[in-house]
Amino acid sequence: MKETRFAKAVVFINSLVPLALLCWDAYHGRLGANPLEFVTRTTGMLTLVFLLISLAVTPLRKLTGWNWLTRFRRMLGLYAFFYGFLHFTTYVWFDRFFNLKSTAQDILQRPFIAVGMLSFFLMVPLAITSTDRMIKRLGGKRWAKLHRLVYVAAAGGVLHYYMLVKSDVRLPTRFAIVLGLLLGFRLFIKYQSSPPPPTTIGAGARSR
Amino acid sequence: MLIKKASDIKSSEITDQKTYLNRRLFMRGAALVATTVATGALYKKLNPPPPVKVEGEKLANVKKAETVEGVPVLTEKPTSFEDITNYNNFYEFSTDKRAVAEEARGFVTRPWAVAVEGLVNKPRRYDLDDLLKIAPLEERIYRFRCVEGWSMVIPWVGFPLSKLLAQVEPNSRARYVAFETLFDPKRMPNQSSGVLDWPYVEGLRLDEAMHPLTILASGLYGERLPPQDGAPLRLVVPWKYGFKSIKSIVKITLTEAEPPTTWNLQAPDEYGFYSNVNPLVNHPRWSQARERRIGEYGMRDTLIFNGYAEQVASLYTGMDLKRYF
Numbered sequence: 001m002k003e004t005r006f007a008k009a010v011v012f013i014n015s016l017v018p019l020a021l022l023c024w025d026a027y028h029g030r031l032g033a034n035p036l037e038f039v040t041r042t043t044g045m046l047t048l049v050f051l052l053i054s055l056a057v058t059p060l061r062k063l064t065g066w067n068w069l070t071r072f073r074r075m076l077g078l079y080a081f082f083y084g085f086l087h088f089t090t091y092v093w094f095d096r097f098f099n100l101k102s103t104a105q106d107i108l109q110r111p112f113i114a115v116g117m118l119s120f121f122l123m124v125p126l127a128i129t130s131t132d133r134m135i136k137r138l139g140g141k142r143w144a145k146l147h148r149l150v151y152v153a154a155a156g157g158v159l160h161y162y163m164l165v166k167s168d169v170r171l172p173t174r175f176a177i178v179l180g181l182l183l184g185f186r187l188f189i190k191y192q193s194s195p196p197p198p199t200t201i202g203a204g205a206r207s208r
Numbered sequence: 209m210l211i212k213k214a215s216d217i218k219s220s221e222i223t224d225q226k227t228y229l230n231r232r233l234f235m236r237g238a239a240l241v242a243t244t245v246a247t248g249a250l251y252k253k254l255n256p257p258p259p260v261k262v263e264g265e266k267l268a269n270v271k272k273a274e275t276v277e278g279v280p281v282l283t284e285k286p287t288s289f290e291d292i293t294n295y296n297n298f299y300e301f302s303t304d305k306r307a308v309a310e311e312a313r314g315f316v317t318r319p320w321a322v323a324v325e326g327l328v329n330k331p332r333r334y335d336l337d338d339l340l341k342i343a344p345l346e347e348r349i350y351r352f353r354c355v356e357g358w359s360m361v362i363p364w365v366g367f368p369l370s371k372l373l374a375q376v377e378p379n380s381r382a383r384y385v386a387f388e389t390l391f392d393p394k395r396m397p398n399q400s401s402g403v404l405d406w407p408y409v410e411g412l413r414l415d416e417a418m419h420p421l422t423i424l425a426s427g428l429y430g431e432r433l434p435p436q437d438g439a440p441l442r443l444v445v446p447w448k449y450g451f452k453s454i455k456s457i458v459k460i461t462l463t464e465a466e467p468p469t470t471w472n473l474q475a476p477d478e479y480g481f482y483s484n485v486n487p488l489v490n491h492p493r494w495s496q497a498r499e500r501r502i503g504e505y506g507m508r509d510t511l512i513f514n515g516y517a518e519q520v521a522s523l524y525t526g527m528d529l530k531r532y533f
Contacts (some may be wrong), residue, residue, distance in 0.1 A: 010240055017247040032256065032306045033287075033295035033502045034358055094505070109490055122367035164493060166356075167474055169402045 004071050011072055015079045018046055019086075036094045041089035046118075048161060050080035051154045052178055059185040076132055077150065081127040084120050084157075112163035119156030122149050154179055259294040260313060264431030270365050273347040278420050280519065282349045287360035287524075289429050291502050296436045297354065298387065298455060299404055300396035303431035306437045315395060315435035317456075322441065324372065326461035327382035332375075336440055340426055342375060343367035348423055349432070350446035351413030352453075353485045353514045357494040360502050364444055366426025370418045378414065378462045385417040386410070387443060388459040396456075404470055410454035411467035411481065412445065413523075421446055421519055424457075447513040447520045449483045480533040484524070485514035489533045 022042055025031050031038045037084050054076035061069040088185045091113075096103045107114045126147055128134070162172035250259045301311035317529060320336040345365050353359045372383070386411045391407035393399040399406045416422060426433050433439040436456025445452050451471050461467070472478035478491060487497045487510040498507040513520050524532075 004327060006236055010243055011241065014243050014247045017244055018251045021248060021251050030258070032259070034305075034500070036500070036505070037358070038306075044503035097507075109495060110492055112493060166303075166493070168299070170403075172400075185223075 001131055004068065008072065008075065011075060015050070015075070018042070019083075029118055036090065039092045040087065041094070043083050043090060044161065047087055048154075048157050048175055050076055050180065051150070051157060052082055054080055054174070055154060055179070056151065062185075062189065078127060078130060081123045084095045084123055088117075088120050115163065116160035119153045119160060122153040122156065126150060126153075131186040136147050137173050151183055155183075212424070212474045218313075229487070247325075249253050255294045255337045256304055256365060256512060257291055257310045259306075260309035260436075262293045262309075262431075262434045264429070264434065266431055267345060267365055269345065270427070271344055271346040271431055273349045273363065276346045276348065278519075280349060280516070282351065282361060284361045285503075286349060286363050287502050288428075292360060292428060293434050293436055295502065297450065298436060298438070300399050300406075300408065300456070301436070302398055303403060309434075311397065312435035315439065317435065317440035320440050320458075322458055322459075322460065326463055327379050327384070328377070328462050329377035339372065339441070343371040345427065346423075348421075348444070350421075350444060351498060351514050351516075352444075352446065352450055353510065355449040355451060355479070355483070355491060355494065355496075357496070357499055358502055360500045361511075362400055363429050364423065364425040364443065365375065365430060365433075366423040366425035367418055369422045369424050369443070372418065372460075373462075376462075382465045383414050384463040384465065384467055385412050385414060386459075386461040386463050387454045387457055388461075390452055390456045390458045405473060408445065408454060408470045409467065410469050411463075411506065412452075412461075413466075413525055416520075418446070419520060419523065421516060434467055447516040448489055449477070449479075449485060451479070452483050455457055482524075482529075482532050484531065484533075486512055486529055488512070489530055 005125060021030075022039065026035065026039070057073045057076065058067050061067055092098060092103060096106065103108055107117055126149060129143060129146060138146065158172060158175045162169060162174060165172055212364050234519060273279070285514055295305050296308040296312075297305055298308045298312065301308045301315075303329040318336070322336065322339055323331075323333045323334055325331040330438075345367060347363055347365055349361065349363045351359060352362045369385075387410045390396065393406075412422070425438070425442050426440060428434065428437055433442065441457050442455040443457065452469075468480060469479075469481055471483075474526045478493070485496075490496055496510055499510045500506075501508055513518070
């Protein structure tokens, strides 16, 4: 549909606005006293924001009945990966200077780095299998199952942020609450619409 | 039935295709611009405010750093005044380092009193201006290492804490010095949040407090200390992580027992009482082996005791620095 094409363009361009402004401020030396810390923090924040927005699509669609919302989901998810990649790159480049040994050491020494790293790598297979062709190749069901990894990635991302903060956990807590609501909604729908528990133990585990 | 031929409609009445497309294009363009501007505005709003320009007040009769005896001369370039005054950890105002300057603007520091009490022979409540006359003001260019892995070089103005302590005469039972920051949520707005247990408290062992490198600072770059850097009076202990150098001091107490310290209460396994800069003792959040000097892109190796080992290592002979971190 043509209308979606335009709407998609609007979402696409809007999602690039933060990056454009970040680059603009960087060019003009307006990133503050510690530019690298700021770039790291901003790209990390954007990753979480896009993860939450993409996870909000399904609940919103179910609440409003606006099925067209689904058409934006892939793009939003890919943006989460894109900003996550920038975040990861900033760290590996300007914090570790591409030193593999020091990166490995850092992962072992600082648990929040390990959690963040794991969450990022969980997004990689999701980005790779985001194309129509990959969905076909995997089959809808298997694809959907694989993409439930995003729940783990998002939870890991929020945990990573929470662990990093020294004492002012207000913002990471808000992220956690929103994520909790989005995932809780899914659980709620699942148990509301699922048939009464079967008598045989274990059979329920497979029902969706 | 009358079928109009194309020629029956006046050509002037037909919206020509170009206008139709233009109108549509215009609407879409407007929608795109409007959303983009809104997103941009939101991004800007969530970003820290622009840096604050400090109109400093020059301090008179400050002894130049090179002429102060017993203080190692730093050849490293001092961090810019703008960075020192716009990148601050001062949770009483904000937990965003770039927002502290804005939040602290207009913080009133006169009148200001500092009570010095506890195990001393001559307890006294000083008016700030009297306190600042205890000893001549000296410039001290020190490295400043934050526990978060960044560092600066700061030209402080102040005088040794030992001069103040000598005036009040600690008695023989005094073994520690406890410090307290002002508690006044009306003037320090973020104290209404539960981010830390207020007031902020810190402490030193008496010999650390008496060490010639330990100073009370009231200035920066030859000017009166700006609010965001701990006005009107702060502690500076250059061989310890920055959070030990407590700001906006209102009370100094000599004690027998090791006093509680804010960050240690917050997370005892992360912040020890001593908190000497030590690249060998890792912190779960920040590797302490290296540091980013503000204004530089590379990393520097962190030095034991922040490079002041020659002056202060003897304070800790025989102590397990990994245990007493």
